[in-house]
Amino acid sequence: MTGMVNFDIVHERRGTGSSKWSKYPGDVLPMWVADMDFPAAPEIVDAIRNRLEHPLLGYGVARDELRTQIVSDMQEKFNWSISADEIVFLPGVEPGFNMALKAMLQPGDGVLVQTPVYRPILNAPGHWGLKRIEAPLTATVTGHVMDANLLGDKLAQSRAFLFCNPQNPTGKVFTREELTDIAALCRANDTLIISDEIHGDLLFDGRPHIPIASLSDDAAERTITLMAASKTYNIAGLKTAFAIIKNKEMRETFAQSRLGMVDSVNILGLEATLAAFSSAGKWKAAMLSYIADNRDYLSAQIADRFPSIRLVKAEGTFLAWLDCADLGLSPDPQRHFLEHGKVGFSAGAEFGEAYGNFVRFNFGCPRQLLDDALDRMENALR
Numbered sequence: 001m002t003g004m005v006n007f008d009i010v011h012e013r014r015g016t017g018s019s020k021w022s023k024y025p026g027d028v029l030p031m032w033v034a035d036m037d038f039p040a041a042p043e044i045v046d047a048i049r050n051r052l053e054h055p056l057l058g059y060g061v062a063r064d065e066l067r068t069q070i071v072s073d074m075q076e077k078f079n080w081s082i083s084a085d086e087i088v089f090l091p092g093v094e095p096g097f098n099m100a101l102k103a104m105l106q107p108g109d110g111v112l113v114q115t116p117v118y119r120p121i122l123n124a125p126g127h128w129g130l131k132r133i134e135a136p137l138t139a140t141v142t143g144h145v146m147d148a149n150l151l152g153d154k155l156a157q158s159r160a161f162l163f164c165n166p167q168n169p170t171g172k173v174f175t176r177e178e179l180t181d182i183a184a185l186c187r188a189n190d191t192l193i194i195s196d197e198i199h200g201d202l203l204f205d206g207r208p209h210i211p212i213a214s215l216s217d218d219a220a221e222r223t224i225t226l227m228a229a230s231k232t233y234n235i236a237g238l239k240t241a242f243a244i245i246k247n248k249e250m251r252e253t254f255a256q257s258r259l260g261m262v263d264s265v266n267i268l269g270l271e272a273t274l275a276a277f278s279s280a281g282k283w284k285a286a287m288l289s290y291i292a293d294n295r296d297y298l299s300a301q302i303a304d305r306f307p308s309i310r311l312v313k314a315e316g317t318f319l320a321w322l323d324c325a326d327l328g329l330s331p332d333p334q335r336h337f338l339e340h341g342k343v344g345f346s347a348g349a350e351f352g353e354a355y356g357n358f359v360r361f362n363f364g365c366p367r368q369l370l371d372d373a374l375d376r377m378e379n380a381l382r
């Protein structure tokens, strides 16, 4: 038991309209979408309940307290000075990076992504007639590495870099040195940076998150940073996120690209975000410690029970990226584990063409579910 939430408790989520628990038949354990099986912090639930005491639920706008909270969080957590008017509230990070591509680029422009990567990032350039350019990350025993020379070559063909840090699905957290290299390459190529930092509070082993825009004035001027409380505090269903855009002209162009499709933000999501950032620190610390233990446990179990699966320990996020190539499963490991073990992972091919032999395993869950998933994997291989 930690604080007021016991992360070991398994809550029945079937029948609650959970996307995670509705995708597969009832006998399948869902370990796919980036949604954790933990209840929200009591402070967040209380804030929503308090808001509902005032039964007027019209269109919302972020209160000054929320803007002020974000400004001071950026300073405290990341030593990054921003001002309140540089924040643009959004109903999601995914709408945010699509808005950014639509607003800032012309059809035919190149957009760099580092593969493997979260499918909506992979697919976003295609929505706007843009050319996706890929710079794969390479897995090593100790982590995923980027090839700066390759990145430079690919950036020369790109107008924008749709960056994901911490990285989904690999769990890579970019170091200051790597970020400095990226920022320098983007400067040299005059590249726009759209930086999805939705997992930026989910880091392990004392690693700091560094918003790329915080590195220099030049990086700040060319970057649209996208953040949310949604992943860290497990409130993604409240559909609330924000962009931080220092460059005024870019901010105005971005805001105009709502095009009547990206609406104002859910009023309960705004209250939940404020409560998360202002009052749920203890819950966050306990959750991080729990999922760090899950990550270590999962790595040990995989090494012990599935020695031919390759797994690089995540540096952040609650996602594990399992290379199952040596198992030789047909037609692919996701289908095999689903059909023979009744466990539903995300399929590697969603994250890039070359990754059909991978699955993404969501370890943001009570330990009992993690054990259940491992047992189901074992059954699938019998």
Ligand SMILES: Cc1ncc(COP(=O)(O)O)c(C=O)c1O
Pocket: 033, 034, 091, 092, 093, 094, 095, 118, 164, 168, 196, 198, 199, 228, 230, 236, 240, 241
């Ligand atoms: C890297 C990344 N970006 C964006 C999202 C989706 O964000 P939102 O629900 O705010 O659109 C996710 C969700 O898994 C994600 O992992």
